[in-house]
Amino acid sequence: MLLSKLVGERTKNGPADATAASHSLLVRAGFIKLVSNGIWSLSMPAKRITQKIEAIIREEMNAIDGQEVSFPVVMPKDLWAESGRYYTIGDEMVRFKDRGGRDMVLGMTHEEAAVQFSRDAVNSYQQLPFMIYQFQTKFRDEARCRGGLIRVREFVMKDAYSFHTDMEDLKEYYEKAYKAYENIFRRIGMKRVVAVKSDSGMMGGSISHEFMLLTDIGEDTIVLCPECGYKANMEVATTVRKTERDAVSEPIKEIFTGDSHDIESVAELLRADKKKTVKAVCYFLKGTEKVVVCFVRGDLEINESKLTKILMSQIVPADITGSDVLHAGNIGCYGLKTSGLAGVYYDESLRGANNMVAGANKDGYHITGLDFDRDMPGIEYVDIAKVCEGDVCPVCGKPLTLENGIEVGNIFQLGTKYTKAMNMTVLGKDGVAFNPIMGCYGIGIGRALASIAEESHDEKGLIWPMSICPWHVSLCSLRPDDENVKDTAEKLYADLQKAGVEVLYDDRNVSAGYKFSDCDLIGIPIRIVVSPRGLNQGTVEIQTRDKAVCENVPTEKVVEFVNKIIAEAMEKLK
């Protein structure tokens, strides 16, 4: 490819609102072009990268017996009504009427389509297990798009669906898919990826894993144990909290605390450690005015995902100002009138605690000397607190660390949620019909590209791993007006391509500085510079983008030398 003809504007400055390096660099290098909020066009180099990512994913999916298929972008309401998701998914799903007045949706994911596709074709347990997958455009009307290709509305996703006779078979396949995912991320050159157990959210089902790229700009928090390798999404992470009881339990005393309503100010007023306070947090069950009150140790936060799971209901933070029963800022577990409440929950962090400060359920007052064993006998404790940096690993007991991450892939054990709802049955060995058990497995292609850019760049530009680079070589001719330079560059361009090397040839009549800065920005792994000075020695300069290699190589050795660099780099990504 000639750089002079490559469509894609390279610019000095990225978008003013770009907070992610990948966003800024991909725009600056002319890889992506905004069409509408969260909707992008991809230029040739970005498209080439996605094709290479897709090819690697395809290989790994085929290796675990995947059948590549294609489901439509536009689907009828009926399908999504069958599963029930037409009604449970909110504004993220685009709904419209076709010219005949029929309700249609844009696919956000394709569980329904996969079941519709399979349910007539598969009748016997002998046809199980099987896995079908596709690369297809999805549209999710995200409220907050961000980070260029990181969080968008339209994107191509590889989504796969497996069907099984029983849980054991699903689990066995799930393991294979897990390994295929590890292979994929390694092969596309993503380094800091960890698989964490996660909450399966709207997908339904039970066990699921998110593959997270650890990076500062990630919106998700991941809990890691550097010692034993325990990993979990914050939503489901656990810890072990041992309460250190004071030797002597003081009696309960009511104390005037006036306007001190939050943990900070109460702890300061009473010179108490925040660990010796009890925090109350109130929620409404979503869509109702029913209040749930949660108590947690004052230094901790409520994990709303865990709470949602226990309640089996969505929640929203409750503003209880003006309530007769609940005294905002002075709610306490001791002496709380629970009638009229939808529920009261006590976090594990309070088990056995004594000499605690808590609200007195009376405006302007708190109590001290609360002993959960003595004063709150018979209550049940649940795990509804967020894990903190330094908390104890639930597996090995060593301190946990927290990191930010971007979700780059996910795998779910779906169970029979969709096959049951959509009435897909197959005949078992015993002649009895059953609903196949499903798994599903997703990777967003554009996000993968952006995540690699996020992980692999420097202040000058992008640095693409060899396995997914848009071209292997950036060929720069300095002084293209020099006959010798021009002829040599053109010969190398032809010879390299003949040898299967992908070359972006900078044939423009611009300065060396201009060429080098474009070259660094685009991030092609190998740069070859053809200059009059080098040619006097019969050599060209070959440098890798990561600076590991920088050599003057005789022109006749270039193809061999380049192929060696490529082979070595690919070997490392195997």
Added chain:
Amino acid sequence: MLLSKLVGERTKNGPADATAASHSLLVRAGFIKLVSNGIWSLSMPAKRITQKIEAIIREEMNAIDGQEVSFPVVMPKDLWAESGRYYTIGDEMVRFKDRGGRDMVLGMTHEEAAVQFSRDAVNSYQQLPFMIYQFQTKFRDEARCRGGLIRVREFVMKDAYSFHTDMEDLKEYYEKAYKAYENIFRRIGMKRVVAVKSDSGMMGGSISHEFMLLTDIGEDTIVLCPECGYKANMEVATTVRKTERDAVSEPIKEIFTGDSHDIESVAELLRADKKKTVKAVCYFLKGTEKVVVCFVRGDLEINESKLTKILMSQIVPADITGSDVLHAGNIGCYGLKTSGLAGVYYDESLRGANNMVAGANKDGYHITGLDFDRDMPGIEYVDIAKVCEGDVCPVCGKPLTLENGIEVGNIFQLGTKYTKAMNMTVLGKDGVAFNPIMGCYGIGIGRALASIAEESHDEKGLIWPMSICPWHVSLCSLRPDDENVKDTAEKLYADLQKAGVEVLYDDRNVSAGYKFSDCDLIGIPIRIVVSPRGLNQGTVEIQTRDKAVCENVPTEKVVEFVNKIIAEAMEKLK
């Protein structure tokens, strides 16, 4: 791939409403699955075919310097308002509001996106010409879907857009694209494809060609000259009509024709040749009640496309019953009161005609003896008649033939319609900004697949060309319970795949008849049968789907033999 695991129901009967063989066979072979009217899922074999078609198209597009990019499926209204098409395209375009209340559309084509993508990035004539293309899902809310994948609502299209400094450069590139298209159709194994000049419809621009597959189920009519190769879509086809004047012109006479209102009955009543009658056809200018009256020789039909072009306005057939001026069934060109009419047009077929029968503009009466030279002096003639089978070729004068065809590709010289409307300018050599001239080039992938199926099948099933077949070989083991058969089949399965041959292995424990009929239905080019009888001789049976080859081949020669068949078939499709 094991046939036992392939998802896709093979059935004896196709859909009851299928009129196209490809529709019926693709459903019966389990290649496609209906999701909603005009919306389909593709199973693994269909997906493999589309991938091979796409790979061939990609090679040909890259060979003419195409840059593969990606534009979005969902676009904002703004883009389509800029070009004006948001307002001119009707119900076929899906419009919806996103969660923020912004108007969005589903892309039917991507001229607007291509200009938006390029207009900031390209500033100088030196960057021209360039061509960008993609494979992307389009949605057109067709009122009448039909023929399985032939006419659908959702489909993947390869669409390409080229940008040029001047018409000469566009024409040069257009020629290259034309040749690339010929290469594509030849390579994917479509045989009866002809390129015809066409009306460019909603695309704007002037010169355009449609690539038509000649087939009985085609909805378009193509005019062909077997002698000189003249080809044109019926919409724009012309002919040369010489009027044979009678030696003596009779005087005009008014004759009572009563209820005889159409050409058939008037000609019969008056014992006149239809060629000696004048037919009147009325239209409304679309959206108005303004009437246009057209006169054409009685044996011919009005070509509404030609008329629309002359009028530069859409038309609809007019029902003029009850009109004071126009006497339905008795309208004639002689003595017609033209005031109040939007226009009167006379087809070339009437030039110089004499002794003609025409309406008398009076209920129940016609006239005879009309001589256009004598009685209608000074009128202008235009070409608004359809060409008929046997009409004279406008190039060589030999008889024309008519054939039905499916449009399988199209190429357009767009001009500056979009670059002007969307204000894309680049600086010329002379420092003056200009609007680049565009060309665009489309091929529907699903329709290509279906068209090949339409052209290449027999009563037993599909017959795929080697270049796009889902698998090269269908490996059938008869009596898979026989150890020797099973081992040989499994060894061949492994050996063939190792040699790069794609194999669908029918490992099912079903009868030979069942296997053979599935095999014929799916249409894989080469069938290998492993049976106890053959193995007694140390051979397997190798047969091609088209029956050109049927031999018993020693098991150790199979890979070589198969590779030879593949190579020879591919050579023919080069």
